[in-house]
Amino acid sequence: MAAAEEVYPKYEIRAVWLATIYGLDWPSRPAVNEESRARQQQELCAMLDRLKEANFNAVFVQTRLRGDVIYNSRIEPVSKVFTGTYGSLPGYDPLAFVIDECHKRGMECHAFLVTFPLGSSKIVDEQGSLSVVKKLPHLCLKYKNEWYLDPGLPGTADYILSLVKEIVTRYDVDGIQFDYVRYPGKVFPDGNSYEKYGGGASLEDWRRANINRLMAQVNDWVKTEKPWVQVSSSPVGKYRRYASAPNAGWTAYDDVYQDPRAWLEAGDHDMIVPMMYFSRDEFEPFLDHWAEQAKSRRMVAGLGVYRLNSNEGDWSLSEIDSQIDCVRRHGIDGCAFFRARFVVDNEKGIYTRLKDYYFRYPAQLPPLTWMNAADPPATPSEIRVSRDGRRLTLSWDTYSDDRDCTYTVYCSQADSLDTGLAQSILATGLQKSELSILVGDNYETGYLFSVTASNRYRMESAPSYETYYYYSEYEK
Numbered sequence: 303m304a305a306a307e308e309v310y311p312k313y314e315i316r317a318v319w320l321a322t323i324y325g326l327d328w329p330s331r332p333a334v335n336e337e338s339r340a341r342q343q344q345e346l347c348a349m350l351d352r353l354k355e356a357n358f359n360a361v362f363v364q365t366r367l368r369g370d371v372i373y374n375s376r377i378e379p380v381s382k383v384f385t386g387t388y389g390s391l392p393g394y395d396p397l398a399f400v401i402d403e404c405h406k407r408g409m410e411c412h413a414f415l416v417t418f419p420l421g422s423s424k425i426v427d428e429q430g431s432l433s434v435v436k437k438l439p440h441l442c443l444k445y446k447n448e449w450y451l452d453p454g455l456p457g458t459a460d461y462i463l464s465l466v467k468e469i470v471t472r473y474d475v476d477g478i479q480f481d482y483v484r485y486p487g488k489v490f491p492d493g494n495s496y497e498k499y500g501g502g503a504s505l506e507d508w509r510r511a512n513i514n515r516l517m518a519q520v521n522d523w524v525k526t527e528k529p530w531v532q533v534s535s536s537p538v539g540k541y542r543r544y545a546s547a548p549n550a551g552w553t554a555y556d557d558v559y560q561d562p563r564a565w566l567e568a569g570d571h572d573m574i575v576p577m578m579y580f581s582r583d584e585f586e587p588f589l590d591h592w593a594e595q596a597k598s599r600r601m602v603a604g605l606g607v608y609r610l611n612s613n614e615g616d617w618s619l620s621e622i623d624s625q626i627d628c629v630r631r632h633g634i635d636g637c638a639f640f641r642a643r644f645v646v647d648n649e650k651g652i653y654t655r656l657k658d659y660y661f662r663y664p665a666q667l668p669p670l671t672w673m674n675a676a677d678p679p680a681t682p683s684e685i686r687v688s689r690d691g692r693r694l695t696l697s698w699d700t701y702s703d704d705r706d707c708t709y710t711v712y713c714s715q716a717d718s719l720d721t722g723l724a725q726s727i728l729a730t731g732l733q734k735s736e737l738s739i740l741v742g743d744n745y746e747t748g749y750l751f752s753v754t755a756s757n758r759y760r761m762e763s764a765p766s767y768e769t770y771y772y773y774s775e776y777e778k
Contacts, residue, residue, distance in 0.1 A: 310662065310663050310665075310723075310724040310725060311630065311665060311724060312665060312666060312722060312723060312724045312727070313635075313665060313666050313667070313668040313669075314359075314635070314636045314665040314666075314668070315359065315360055315600065315602050315635050315636025315637070315638070315667060315668065316357065316358045316359050316360065316636055316637065316661055316665060317358065317359075317360035317361065317362055317412075317575075317602065317636065317637070317638035317639070318353060318358060318360075318361055318362065318638065318639045318640075318641065318642040318645055319362045319364070319414065319536075319604075319638060319639070319640045319641050319642065320349075320361055320362065320363045320364060320400075320641070320642040321364050321641050321642070321643075322363070322364040322365075322367060322372050322381065322383055322396075323364060323367040323368065323381075323383070323416075324383065325383045326641060326643065327349070327641050327642040327643045328345060328346050328349060328642075329342045329345060329346070329383060329384060330345060332382075332383065332384060332385050332386040332392070333384060333385055333392035333393065334385065334386065336393070339392050339393045339394065342384070342392060343394070343399060346399070346400065346403060347403055349642060349646050350403050350404060350407055350409070351407070352645075352646040352653070353407075353409070353642070353645070353646065354407040354408070354409065355657065356645075356653060356656050356657035356661050357657070357661040357662070357663065357664045357665065358409060358661070359408065359409050359410065359664070359665060359666075359667055359730070359731060360409055360410040360411075360412065360476075360638075360667065361400070361404050361409055361410070361411050361412070361642075362412045362414045362477075362479055362536075362575075362638060363397070363400050363411060363412070363413060363414065364414055364416070364481075365397055365413035365414060365415055365469065366378070366413075366414075366415035366416050366417075366465065367381050367383075367416055368416060368419055368420055368421030368425055369420040369421055369425070369426075369429065369433060369434040369435070369449075370382070370388060370429065371397075371465075372384070372396040372397050372400075373395055373396065373397035373398065373469070373472075373473065374391055374395050375465075375468060376468065377464060377465055377468060378432070378434065378465070379429060379432040379433075382428075384396055388428065388429050388430075388432055389432055397413065397469075397473055398473060401473055401474055401475060405474070405733060406733065407731075408708065408729065408730060408731025408732055408733070409731060410476035410477065410667060410731075411475060411476055412475060412476055412477030412478070412479050412532065412534070413469050413473070413475045413477070413478055413479065414478075414479035414480070414481050414536070415462075415465065415466075415478070415479070415480055415481065416481050416482045417451075417462060417480050417481065417482050417483040417484075417516075418450045418451045418453060418458075418482055418483070418484070418485075418486075419448060419449075419450055419482050419486070420433070420434050420435055420442060420448075420449040420450060420451065421448065421449060422447060422448055422449070423444075423447055423448075423449070426449055434451070434461075435449050438457075438461065440455075440457070441455055441457050441458050441461060443490070443491055443492065444491075445486055445487070445490055445491060446486070446487075448486070450486060450490075452492055452495055453485065453492075453509065453512040453513060453516070454492045454495030454496060454499055454508070454509070454512050455495055455499075456499070458516075459512075459515060459516040459519050462516060462520070463516075463519050463520055463523060466478055466520050466523070466524065467523065467527075470524055470527055470528055470531055471527065475531060476530075476531065476532060477531060477532035477533065477534055477572075477573075478520065478524060478531065478532070478533055478534070479533075479534045479535060479536060479575070480517075480520075480534070480535040480536070481535070481536050483513060483516070483517075483535050483537075483560065484513070484537070484538065484554070484558035484559065484560050485509055485558050485559045486558075487557075487558075488557065492509075496508060506559065509559035510555075510559045510560070510561045510564070512559075513559060513560060513561070514561060514564050514565065514568070514570075517533070517535075517565045517568075517570040517571065518568060518570045520533060520570075521533045521569070521570040521571070522570075525673075529673060529674065530670070530673065530674070530757075530758035530759055532572040532573055532670065533570065533571055533572055533573075534571060534572055534573035534574060534575060534600075535560075535562065535565070535571065535574060535575070536574075536575045536576065536577050536604060536638075537554045537560045537562050537574060537576050537577070538552060538553060538554040538557070538558055538560060538576070538577065539554075539576050539577045539578040539579060539580060539588065539604065540552065540553045540554065540576075540580075540584075540588050540591075541553060541554050541555055541562065541563070541576070541588065541591050541592060541595060542554070542555040542556060542591070543556055544587075544591065550584075550588075554576075562574050562576075562595055563595040566595055566596060566597065566599050567597075569672075571599060572599055572600060572670065572672075572673070573599060573600035573601070573602060573635075574592065574595070574596060574599070574600075574601055574602070575601075575602045575603075575604050575638050576588075576592050576601075576603070576604055577604040577606070577640065578592075578603050578604055578605065578606070578625075579604070579605070579606030579608075579609060579640065580606075581617070581621060582621060582624050582625065582628075585624075585625055585628060586628050586632075589603060589628060589629065589632055589634065590632065593632060593633075593634060598672055599672070600635045600668065600670075601634055601635055602634070602635050602636045602637060602638050603625070603629045603634055603636075603637050603638070604637075604638045604639075604640060605622060605625055605626070605637050605638070605639050605640070606640055607622060607639045607640065607641075607644045607645060607649060607652050608640055608641055608644050608649075609621075610622065610644060610649045610650040610652060611644065611649055617650075618650070619650045619651055619652060619655060622652060622655075623655065625637075626660055635668055636668075639652075663724040663725050663727060664724065664727040664728075664729065664730050665724055665727070665730075666710060666727070666730050666756075666760070666762070667731075667760050668760065669759065669760040669761050669762065670759045670760055670761075671759075671761075673759050674757075674759040674761070676757075676759075676761070677761075678755075678756070678757065678761040678762055678763045678764075679702035679707050679755040679756065679757050679761070679763045680700070680701040680702045680755065680763060681701070681754070681755070681763045681764045681765070681766055682698045682699060682700050682701065682709065682735065682753050682754070682755050682763070682766050683698050683699040683700075683701070683766060683767075684698065684752075684753075684766045684767040684768070684769050685697070685698050685711070685751040685752065685753055685766065685769040686698065686769070687751070687769060687771040689773075692740050692741055692742070692743055693738060693739070693740055693741075694738070694739050694740075694741055694771070694773070695736065695737075695738045696711060696736065696737045696738075696739070696751060696753075697735060697736045697737075698735050698736075698753050698766065699735065700735050700755060702755055702757075702763075706757065706758050707755045707756060707757055708730075708731050708732055708733060708755070708756050709730075709732040709733075709734075709735060709753055709754065709755055709756070710727060710729070710730040710731075710732070710753065710754045710756065710762070711727075711728045711729050711730075711732065711737050711751065711752075711753050712726045712727060712728060712751065712752045712753070712754075712765065713726065713728040713749055713750065713751055714726055714749070714750045715747055715748065715749060715750075716750075718750070719750040719751075719752055719768055721752060721754070721765050728751075741773055743775055745774075745775065746772070746773065746774040746775065747772075747773055748770060748771065748772045748773070749770070749771045749772075749773065750768050750769070750770055751768065751769045751770075751771065752765040752766050752767070752768050752769070753765070753766045754766070
């Protein structure tokens with residue numbers, strides 16, 4: 303393996319997709335009483351604790367499933383995964399709970415939405431009068447026994463935007479991410495919409511324009527309402543067929559009419575997270591292609607760790623190793639792992655590998671420099687240290703007017719402290735101006751501490767003055 307300084311970037315996005323459909327990642331069972339409700343919440347907290355211990359810093363939580371959602375919506379029913387019944391809350395708001403618990407652990411929380419699919423006929427029938435298909439049949443089309451919102455109708459973009467507005471105005475999400483923001487196939491039955499709204503464009507260009515328009519509408523509104531909220535998507539893992547890869551198979555641009563390059567160039571996206579769930583022979587060439595599209599925005603590689611499972615591909619762990627190495631070698635902004643359950647359950651040792659090697663040290667989320675030109679927050683005061691046995695409590699004063707600041711604490715046992723190294727990060731994403739740590743016993747050592755503040759755009763202040771603290775087994 304490479305030397306430590308080559309594999310521990312200070313800035314890196316480390317995310318998981320947390321799937322709620324069918325309770326794949328969470329919840330494992332419905333809540334029908336106080337005891338099962340508490341168990342449901344504890345299950346999520348245990349999962350987030352595991353992710354935090356492995357230095358993950360972002361969670362993409364499935365917030366819209368198939369015309370149902372995981373929050374108290376005025377538009378669509380709450381998913382039945384939480385109580386066994388559509389439209390019923392489990393005694394708490396799941397989305398609010400996930401966001402709050404992520405933020406407590408210094409992790410961002412992005413709401414990902416399944417955009418156009420509405421589910422099978424069975425799902426629609428089960429949702430009954432709450433179903434989008436029943437409430438807004440003029441926006442819906444049936445294709446291969448599955449129902450979809452028709453992307454070619456202007457009312458569809460308005461409807462999706464209404465959901466985004468509901469989430470962004472009512473919840474402290476860090477991002478909105480679109481999944482299945484694509485056509486399900488080339489033979490989609492949208493002839494009537496094309497005839498009415500095609501305007502002389504080819505069917506292919508018109509379909510791409512429909513998705514482009516949705517992306518623009520969403521981003522324009524989000525950036526007006528909460529300019530720090532990121533807009534992203536998880537497109538199909540291969541962008542286009544290239545001369546170097548003429549047999550690429552299913553691609554975003556050619557087969558499902560996604561044009562992420564257009565979204566990025568128009569400034570309608572802050573990040574793309576392509577679902578690159580294929581092996582090493584195809585992985586690296588298409589990673590390069592995606593990096594070419596991202597330019598000044600963020601690009602994160604979606605890695606299919608579910609493929610480690612014996613029923614899903616039976617990959618060896620070395621396959622994921624090589625993909626993470628490739629991502630770092632090419633200077634990509636990070637990785638997102640599909641899905642959370644395979645990570646926290648340590649499928650073929652993936653959790654151990656990440657915790658002990660690739661994510662051994664915390665990493666900051668890279669700054670969103672294009673979003674805001676404002677100065678970074680004011681520098682916090684130098685750290686104060688108090689001791690209770692083996693526990694040290696670090697605290698500091700803040701001087702920023704931005705109450706949404708988070709903090710990064712740096713630490714070194716050497717004679718100097720380099721805040722440019724991941725190895726120096728003790729903790730990041732802290733919401734409070736205090737940190738409690740346990741130190742070893744039966745030895746004496748000195749610590750250098752420093753702290754910085756970061757705003758919602760991840761812009762970091764200058765480090766505070768360094769604090770030196772000498773620890774020994776016996777207080778002197």
